[in-house]
Amino acid sequence: xxxxxxxxxxxxxxxxxxxxxxxxxxxxxxxxxxxxxxxxxxxxxxxxxxxxxxxxxxxxxxxxxxxxxxxxxxxxxxxxxxxxxxxxxxxxxxxxxxxxxxxxxxxxxxxxxxxxxxxxxxxxxxxxxxxxxxxxxxxxxxxxxxxxxxxxxxxxxxxxxxxxxxxxxxxxxxxxxxxxxxxxxxxxxxxxxxxxxxxxxxxxxxxxxxxxxxxxxxxxxxxxxxxxxxxxxxxxxxxxxxxxxxxxxxxxxxxxxxxxxxxxxxxxxxxxxxxxxxxxxxxxxxxxxxxxxxxxxxxxxxxxxxxxxxxxxxxxxxxxxxxxxxxxxxxxxxxxxxxxxxxxxxxxxxxxxxxxxxxxxxxxxxxxxxxxxxxxxxxxxxxxxxxxxx
Amino acid sequence: xxxxxxxxxxxxxxxxxxxxxxxxxxxxxxxxxxxxxxxxxxxxxxxxxxxxxxxxxxxxxxxxxxxxxxxxxxxxxxxxxxxxxxxxxxxxxxxxxxxxxxxxxxxxxxxxxxxxxxxxxxxxxxxxxxxxxxxxxxxxxxxxxxxxxxxxxxxxxxxxxxxxxxxxxxxxxxxxxxxxxxxxxxxxxxxxxxxxxxxxxxxxxxxxxxxxxxxxxxxxxxxxxxxxxxxxxxxxxxxxxxxxxxxxxxxxxxxxxxxxxxxxxxxxxxxxxxxxxxxxxxxxxxxxxxxxxxxxxxxxxxxxxxxxxxxxxxxxxxxxxxxxxxxxxxxxxxxxxxxxxxxxxxxxxxxxxxxxxxxxxxxxxxxxxxxxxxxxxxxxxxxxxxxxxxxxxxxxxxxxxxxxxxxxxxxxxxxxxxxxxxxxxxxxxxxxxxxxxxxxxxxxxxxxxxxxx
Numbered sequence: 151x152x153x154x155x156x157x158x159x160x161x162x163x164x165x166x167x168x169x170x171x172x173x174x175x176x177x178x179x180x181x182x183x184x185x186x187x188x189x190x191x192x193x194x195x196x197x198x199x200x201x202x203x204x205x206x207x208x209x210x211x212x213x214x215x216x217x218x219x220x221x222x223x224x225x226x227x228x229x230x231x232x233x234x235x236x237x238x239x240x241x242x243x244x245x246x247x248x249x250x251x252x253x254x255x256x257x258x259x260x261x262x263x264x265x266x267x268x269x270x271x272x273x274x275x276x277x278x279x280x281x282x283x284x285x286x287x288x289x290x291x292x293x294x295x296x297x298x299x300x301x302x303x304x305x306x307x308x309x310x311x312x313x314x315x316x317x318x319x320x321x322x323x324x325x326x327x328x329x330x331x332x333x334x335x336x337x338x339x340x341x342x343x344x345x346x347x348x349x350x351x352x353x354x355x356x357x358x359x360x361x362x363x364x365x366x367x368x369x370x371x372x373x374x375x376x377x378x379x380x381x382x383x384x385x386x387x388x389x390x391x392x393x394x395x396x397x398x399x400x401x402x403x404x405x406x407x408x409x410x411x412x413x414x415x416x417x418x419x420x421x422x423x424x425x426x427x428x429x430x431x432x433x434x435x436x437x438x439x440x441x442x443x444x445x446x447x448x449x450x451x452x453x454x455x456x457x458x459x460x461x462x463x464x465x466x467x468x469x470x471x472x473x474x475x476x477x478x479x480x481x482x483x484x485x486x487x488x489x490x491x492x493x494x495x496x497x498x499x500x501x502x503x504x505x506x507x508x509x510x511x512x513x514x515x516x517x518x519x520x521x522x523x524x525x526x527x528x529x530x531x532x533x534x535x536x537x538x539x540x
Numbered sequence: 541x542x543x544x545x546x547x548x549x550x551x552x553x554x555x556x557x558x559x560x561x562x563x564x565x566x567x568x569x570x571x572x573x574x575x576x577x578x579x580x581x582x583x584x585x586x587x588x589x590x591x592x593x594x595x596x597x598x599x600x601x602x603x604x605x606x607x608x609x610x611x612x613x614x615x616x617x618x619x620x621x622x623x624x625x626x627x628x629x630x631x632x633x634x635x636x637x638x639x640x641x642x643x644x645x646x647x648x649x650x651x652x653x654x655x656x657x658x659x660x661x662x663x664x665x666x667x668x669x670x671x672x673x674x675x676x677x678x679x680x681x682x683x684x685x686x687x688x689x690x691x692x693x694x695x696x697x698x699x700x701x702x703x704x705x706x707x708x709x710x711x712x713x714x715x716x717x718x719x720x721x722x723x724x725x726x727x728x729x730x731x732x733x734x735x736x737x738x739x740x741x742x743x744x745x746x747x748x749x750x751x752x753x754x755x756x757x758x759x760x761x762x763x764x765x766x767x768x769x770x771x772x773x774x775x776x777x778x779x780x781x782x783x784x785x786x787x788x789x790x791x792x793x794x795x796x797x798x799x800x801x802x803x804x805x806x807x808x809x810x811x812x813x814x815x816x817x818x819x820x821x822x823x824x825x826x827x828x829x830x831x832x833x834x835x836x837x838x839x840x841x842x843x844x845x846x847x848x849x850x851x852x853x854x855x856x857x858x859x860x861x862x863x864x865x866x867x868x869x870x871x872x873x874x875x876x877x878x879x880x881x882x883x884x885x886x887x888x889x890x891x892x893x894x895x896x897x898x899x900x901x902x903x904x905x906x907x908x909x910x911x912x913x914x915x916x917x918x919x920x921x922x923x924x925x926x927x928x929x930x931x932x933x934x935x936x937x938x939x940x941x942x943x944x945x946x947x948x949x950x951x952x953x954x955x956x957x958x959x960x961x962x963x964x965x966x967x968x969x970x971x972x973x974x975x976x977x978x979x980x981x982x983x984x985x986x987x988x989x990x991x992x993x
Binding site: 319471 | 888889894897902906991
């Protein structure tokens with residue numbers, strides 16, 4: 151076992167782990183954390199509003215969407231922090247551009263460097279562990295992409311691997327061949343590229359070999375849902391509890407672009423998220439592997455204050471969540487005002503920069519100097535995270 | 541025995557096109573190298589592929605508003621066009637004038653930009669820049685609609701000089717300012733949001749009231765310049781010739797720059813009055829080009845389309861699965877029509893990282909082991925022709941030098957030979973030979989050498 155594996159398994163030197171859950175499409179924060187106590191809410195949400203009776207009350211003003219029962223229980227246990235009104239200056243209402251901004255922590259210039267790519271580089275500067283960053287889903291998210299920094303993307307852990315279209319003896323032979331072909335070559339003028347490809351192939355195979363051990367080592371009494379998000383989080387639990395030393399995980403859940411059929415869609419999506427997150431933490435607790443994990447849930451933007459009769463259009467000023475044993479639960483930042491005088495052309499005004507949340511997680515959880523990662527200095531939220539060392 | 545003529549033709553077709561299967565290489569070899577170059581440089585003599593029929597068979601994807609559909613159609617053209625060079629030029633310029641639908645969010649505007657690059661990518665560079673400066677997707681991408689006579693936005697003016705025509709160090713900040721001023725009033729009609737009416741593409745408009753017609757000094761020349769005057773000055777600069785030459789060298793010749801060859805391409809640019817068709821003729825006939833085999837890492841889309849062209853798949857518009865190809869390219873790091881930044885993709889060795897390499901190897905082995913593919917059936921019939929059996933080593937040679945056209949190093953060859961499930965003689969005419977060919981191709985597709993073009 152490597153040092154990293156020992157550390158992940160041993161209770162005395164647990165390393166903090168970050169799981170990022172991306173809700174793609176622009177989650178409607180106003181129907182996630184519902185300001186049922188605000189009369190403006192029902193003025194603007196005539197058709198897709200969540201009623202006071204249905205909302206899962208957090209206090210006399212706010213309540214979770216009714217599909218979030220499990221998350222509400224985690225909240226009641228003090229494990230869920232809600233960051234209200236999160237965004238960035240000059241909000242961009244393009245999904246793709248706004249997602250890029252969250253992924254690169256760079257709202258003005260176009261940048262190809264992902265913020266988590268920089269995190270992985272900081273966590274493992276010597277590239278000793280090729281599975282320091284693992285993403286579940288189709289392709290590596292830009293957040294984890296940084297040239298020269300390895301990161302693994304897995305669509306499904308059980309079937310993950312090299313040469314997956316082959317099977318049996320043929321696959322075994324081809325894997326042998328791959329191992330022998332991808333040897334970093336001796337330095338030779340003109341063979342630099344081949345040397346690089348050889349090294350990358352060796353890394354990729356090492357990653358595959360490490361990750362494929364995870365399912366066989368894992369057993370759990372927790373039964374996850376069959377939906378893709380539940381399966382992704384189950385895969386993350388498998389890798390984490392195998393002690394491979396992964397520090398950054400990424401999972402994605404799509405379909406939040408609710409221009410229409412919002413009521414039905416949100417019910418389904420948040421039901422999945424709520425159950426999947428609950429199963430995930432229950433699973434980690436069963437393996438005594440929960441306290442070192444913090445989950446960050448975000449979406450690229452919120453939605454417009456006034457509904458369109460069946461759904462809501464792209465807006466700004468969303469919300470984010472931090473979930474985990476070492477999270478000090480509660481509401482952070484201020485809920486943006488729904489008063490028309492306070493809105494920014496029909497949208498919620500953002501109160502908290504997403505880079506403040508990143509900085510909090512970096513400094514107070516991963517022990518990384520935040521400023522170079524988020525391209526500037528942003529005030530942290532004090533007291534949300536209780537570091538592992540304390 | 542390796543046929544040097546075929547080998548060079550295969551190299552030409554990999555670079556000037558998207559690779560070719562054995563039948564096309566036979567035909568091109570019979571015509572000869574120069575005739576093949578000439579045909580590539582005269583796309584007009586061939587029709588473009590009929591693609592309207594794609595909409596009948598891919599109705600679930602054919603949303604003309606969607607940039608994904610534009611990408612699917614483009615990949616179909618890369619696979620099937622008899623004018624591969626114009627698609628290749630468009631792909632090169634797409635990487636240089638990198639515009640992404642992340643910001644443009646309008647499939648029709650992205651489609652028009654791509655068609656402009658295809659129509660003018662092999663024309664003269666001055667016209668290309670004039671078209672580019674009137675392209676609605678580009679104008680929106682770089683905020684030209686906010687470049688006003690009384691409030692200059694320098695975004696397009698700066699990138700035109702830095703990323704699209706000359707490169708840093710060949711102008712100063714005053715030149716940037718003059719350039720941006722010359723393009724004030726070059727704007728576009730409103731981009732309507734998708735909801736509730738559906739997208740409408742924006743059109744270029746010149747708004748004379750919002751144009752700064754005052755005197756400007758640009759690269760040492762003074763006058764009441766507008767955008768076209770600026771472009772006319774740019775294209776005469778040595779720096780513009782070197783810029784175009786460097787981009788062509790990087791895209792068509794090798795990842796590692798060679799100053800001498802780039803200088804020669806730049807000379808050809810001026811000798812031919814910026815006519816890119818003649819510049820490309822010079823490049824393809826040069827010794828440095830013919831000697832540049834396997835000195836480029838394939839970009840993801842080249843990797844995918846090249847593999848498809850070996851297996852002969854997706855020739856018919858009706859074949860299911862076409863939409864998967866641009867998606868796969870994205871998973872390998874090159875989402876067509878959506879480059880990561882205005883600087884385009886980082887190419888060369890940066891195409892290979894661990895996540896991308898796993899995708900490449902998995903894709904290639906899957907595509908190349910599909911024994912139902914027409915290209916593989918053709919390969920089997922070529923081997924069967926006049927034989928009852930063939931030795932494994934002869935079959936290896938045929939696969940590498942007649943089918944895939946790849947130089948495997950001795951160690952790779954040895955590894956493949958060791959790990960193949962067959963050794964000795966393989967019977968022809970039946971399933972056994974098909975199995976053997978697909979297994980060899982799978983190994984080749986998984987090799988380091990196959991990453992290179």
